[in-house]
Amino acid sequence: MINAEPSNLGSAEARAAMLRNKGRGFLAAQQPKAAQFAFQRALLLTPRDAATVVNLATLQPNPPEIAAAMRRGFILAPNDPKILANLAISNAAKSDCAAALSYWRRLAVYTPSNSKAAFGLLNGWIPGQDQNLRWHGYLVGGAKWLNRGLILDPERDVPVDFIIKLGFKLKIDGHESLALSILKLVGKVTPLSSAVNSVLARWFFHQGDWLAATSFLKRSLIMTPSGKFAFRNFVIFGHCSGLVRNYQDAFKSFLRATLLSPEQFLAIVPHLANASFSRPSCSRTWTLARMALTAEPNKAVVYQNFSGLHSAAGEFCKFARLIRCASIADPKIDLRVNLGTYMLRTARPFAAWAYYDAAAKADPANLDAVCNRAKMLLAFGDIKAGISYLRDRWKLQAFDAPHQLYPVPSLPIPVWRGQPIAGKRIFVWGEQGIGDDLWFLGRMNDLINQQADITLECSPKIFDILKLSFPGIRVYPRSYFKIDPEEFDYQIPVGFLTEEYIANSEKYPSGYLKVDRQMAHRLRQKYKADWRGPVVGVSWRSIKPAAGRSYEAPISEWGGLLGIKNFKFVSLQYGDIDKDTHEAERLFGATIHKDAEVEYDGSLKNAAAQIAAVDAVVSIASTPIILANGLSVPTWAALRRYQEDWRYTIGRNETDWLPHCRLFWPTESVNWGDVIMRIGGDLMAHFEKK
Numbered sequence: 001m002i003n004a005e006p007s008n009l010g011s012a013e014a015r016a017a018m019l020r021n022k023g024r025g026f027l028a029a030q031q032p033k034a035a036q037f038a039f040q041r042a043l044l045l046t047p048r049d050a051a052t053v054v055n056l057a058t059l060q061p062n063p064p065e066i067a068a069a070m071r072r073g074f075i076l077a078p079n080d081p082k083i084l085a086n087l088a089i090s091n092a093a094k095s096d097c098a099a100a101l102s103y104w105r106r107l108a109v110y111t112p113s114n115s116k117a118a119f120g121l122l123n124g125w126i127p128g129q130d131q132n133l134r135w136h137g138y139l140v141g142g143a144k145w146l147n148r149g150l151i152l153d154p155e156r157d158v159p160v161d162f163i164i165k166l167g168f169k170l171k172i173d174g175h176e177s178l179a180l181s182i183l184k185l186v187g188k189v190t191p192l193s194s195a196v197n198s199v200l201a202r203w204f205f206h207q208g209d210w211l212a213a214t215s216f217l218k219r220s221l222i223m224t225p226s227g228k229f230a231f232r233n234f235v236i237f238g239h240c241s242g243l244v245r246n247y248q249d250a251f252k253s254f255l256r257a258t259l260l261s262p263e264q265f266l267a268i269v270p271h272l273a274n275a276s277f278s279r280p281s282c283s284r285t286w287t288l289a290r291m292a293l294t295a296e297p298n299k300a301v302v303y304q305n306f307s308g309l310h311s312a313a314g315e316f317c318k319f320a321r322l323i324r325c326a327s328i329a330d331p332k333i334d335l336r337v338n339l340g341t342y343m344l345r346t347a348r349p350f351a352a353w354a355y356y357d358a359a360a361k362a363d364p365a366n367l368d369a370v371c372n373r374a375k376m377l378l379a380f381g382d383i384k385a386g387i388s389y390l391r392d393r394w395k396l397q398a399f400d401a402p403h404q405l406y407p408v409p410s411l412p413i414p415v416w417r418g419q420p421i422a423g424k425r426i427f428v429w430g431e432q433g434i435g436d437d438l439w440f441l442g443r444m445n446d447l448i449n450q451q452a453d454i455t456l457e458c459s460p461k462i463f464d465i466l467k468l469s470f471p472g473i474r475v476y477p478r479s480y481f482k483i484d485p486e487e488f489d490y491q492i493p494v495g496f497l498t499e500e501y502i503a504n505s506e507k508y509p510s511g512y513l514k515v516d517r518q519m520a521h522r523l524r525q526k527y528k529a530d531w532r533g534p535v536v537g538v539s540w541r542s543i544k545p546a547a548g549r550s551y552e553a554p555i556s557e558w559g560g561l562l563g564i565k566n567f568k569f570v571s572l573q574y575g576d577i578d579k580d581t582h583e584a585e586r587l588f589g590a591t592i593h594k595d596a597e598v599e600y601d602g603s604l605k606n607a608a609a610q611i612a613a614v615d616a617v618v619s620i621a622s623t624p625i626i627l628a629n630g631l632s633v634p635t636w637a638a639l640r641r642y643q644e645d646w647r648y649t650i651g652r653n654e655t656d657w658l659p660h661c662r663l664f665w666p667t668e669s670v671n672w673g674d675v676i677m678r679i680g681g682d683l684m685a686h687f688e689k690k
C-alpha cells in the first residue's frame with residue numbers, strides 16, 4: 001500500500017514525479033503491484049505524461065499488451081528516444097519485425113548518435129543462422145547498421161564469432177569492403193582476440209596485402225602460439241614473408257609449422273624448399289629441394305624450382321631434364337621464362353629474349369617475363385623500350401632491398417615521381433649491392449642540381465667514398481640512421497635516378513666519385529717508385545652469395561696479359577690471393593703486387609684510392625669496373641658469353657652505361673684465354689698511342 005500524500009506537497013507535477021520514483025523503486029525491489037499502483041496514481045495527477053505511460057506499459061503481462069500500451073506513450077511523445085526504443089523492443093518481442101524496424105528507423109533519424117538504434121536495426125535485419133547454418137534476413141542492411149553501431153559504441157558486447165561468420169558470408173556474397181570494415185572495427189575493439197587477428201590476417205593475405213597480413217598474424221601467434229589455428233597461421237606467415245622477400249622468416253615459419261604438426265611435413269616441405277632458394281649454393285637448399293621432389297613427384301612447380309638450382313649452378317643438362325619433367329607433370333605450365341634464362345646462361349641472348357617476349361605477350365601480368373624482357377632490351381641497347389624495368393623490378397617477388405616499394409612502401413613517405421623538388425626534403429636510399437648503388441649514384445649530381453634538401457642512406461662499405469664525393473648532402477651509413485618520416489617530403493631508391501635523368505646525356509656520367517687524394521698520391525708514388533711504365537690493376541674473381549653471380553676467370557688463363565713485360569700489375573682482388581699470385585709467377589713469370597695498405601675490411605675507401613692510383617683496370621664484371629668508371633679510370637672488361645648485367649651491351653666493344661670501359665666478349669662458350677689475349681693487345685695499343 002502507498003500512503004496518501006498530504007495536500008501540501010506542492011504542485012501536481014512534483015507529486016507525480018515523486019510517485020514515479022517510488023514506482024521505479026518498487027520495480028527494482030521486484031514489487032510489480034506496488035509499482036503499478038504508484039504509476040497509476042502518478043498518471044492521475046499528470047495524465048499526459050508519456051514517461052508514466054511507458055512505465056505502466058512495461059508492467060503488462062505479455063508482449064502484445066505491452067506494445068499496445070506503449071502506443072499511447074508514442075502518441076503523447078512521438079519523438080522521445082526512450083519511447084521509440086521501448087516500442088521497437090516490445091514489437092520485436094511479439095515478432096512484429098516490420099513495426100520494430102519502423103520504430104528503430106525513427107529513433108535513428110531523431111537520435112543519429114544513438115547506438116541502440118543501429119544495433120536494433122542489426123537485429124531486425126539479421127536474425128542469424130538457422131540450424132543448417134543458412135543466413136536469413138537482409139545481410140547488407142544489417143551489416144551497415146552493425147558497422148555504424150560499432151563506430152558509435154565501440155564497447156558494445158557483440159559476439160565476435162557472429163561478426164566473423166557474418167564477415168565471411170558477406171565476402172562470399174561479394175561485399176568485401178563492408179565485411180572488412182566490420183572486422184577492422186572489431187579488431188580495434190578486441191585487439192587481444194586471437195580469432196579476430198587470425199581472420200583479418202587471412203583476409204589481407206587473400207587480398208594481396210601481405211604486410212598488413214603479417215602484422216595481424218604476429219598478434220595472433222603471440223596470443224595463440226600453438227594448436228590448429230597456430231599451424232595455419234604459421235603457414236600463412238611463411239607465405240607472407242616469402243612474398244615480401246623475407247625468406248629467412250619464411251623458412252623459420254614453415255619450420256615451426258612442421259613442428260606443430262609433424263604429420264603435415266610432406267605438405268610443408270615444398271614451401272620450406274622455396275623459402276631456402278634465396279641461397280641456392282647452400283647444401284640445405286639442395287636437400288630440401290630433393291625432399292620436396294620426393295613429397296610432390298607429380299607437381300610441376302617442384303621440378304621447376306629444382307631446375308632453377310641446377311641452372312644457378314651451371315648444370316644446364318640437368319636443368320633441361322627437370323624442365324622437361326615439369327612440362328610432363330603439367331602440360332599447361334608456362335615454362336618460357338625458365339627457358340629464356342636457360343638460353344641466356346648458355347650464351348643465346350636473342351633466343352632468351354624471344355622466350356621472355358612470348359611469355360610477356362601471353363600474360364602481361366607475368367612480371368618475371370616482363371622485367372626479363374626489359375632487361376634484355378637494355379642489354380641489346382634499346383634504352384627507350386627497356387628502361388621501364390628500373391621501376392617494374394620492384395614488383396618482382398625475388399627483388400631484395402633494405403626498403404620496399406611494393407605492394408606498399410615500407411617507409412610511410414611519398415615516392416618521388418618527378419615533381420619539382422626545389423627546397424623539398426628528399427630521402428634517397430641505396431637499394432642493391434654496393435657496385436650497383438655506386439653506379440646508380442652517377443646521376444646523384446643531377447638531383448643535387450635541382451636544389452633539393454637531400455639525405456642519402458647507403459651501405460657502410462661505401463659511406464666514406466660518398467661522404468667525399470657528395471659534400472653538399474647528408475650521407476648516413478645504413479642502420480646508423482633512424483628514419484623519421486616526418487622529416488621528408490619524398491623518398492626515392494637510388495636506381496630511380498637513372499630512369500628520371502635518362503635523357504640528360506647520351507652517355508652515363510663518369511668521374512663523379514672522389515677519393516682520399518693524399519692516399520691515392522702516396523699509392524701512386526709507391527707503384528711508380530721503381531717503374532716507368534703503365535701500372536695496371538687486375539681483378540679476376542667475384543665472390544657473392546648467389547652461385548649464379550659468383551665466378552672467376554682462372555689466373556691460369558691470364559697469360560695473354562700477365563705475360564706482357566711492359567706493365568706492372570697490382571691486385572685489386574679481395575680475399576686470399578696467395579695461391580693465384582704464386583701460380584701467375586710460376587706460369588708467366590709475372591708479379592702481381594698485393595698492397596698490404598689496402599684492406600677490404602668494411603670500407604671501400606682505400607680500394608677506391610688504389611684504383612685512382614693506377615693507369616688502367618682490367619677486371620671481370622665486378623665492383624672494380626664500377627669504381628673505375630666513377631673515377632674516370634680507363635677500364636677493360638673481360639666478360640662471359642652471357643652477362644645478366646644489362647650495362648654490358650651485348651655484342652659491342654663499348655657501352656654508353658660505362659663510357660670509360662672497353663668490352664671483350666669470348667668467341668666460344670668458355671675461353672678466357674682468348675678474351676685476355678685480346679685485352680692484352682688492346683691495352684698495348686692504347687698505351688703506345690700515348
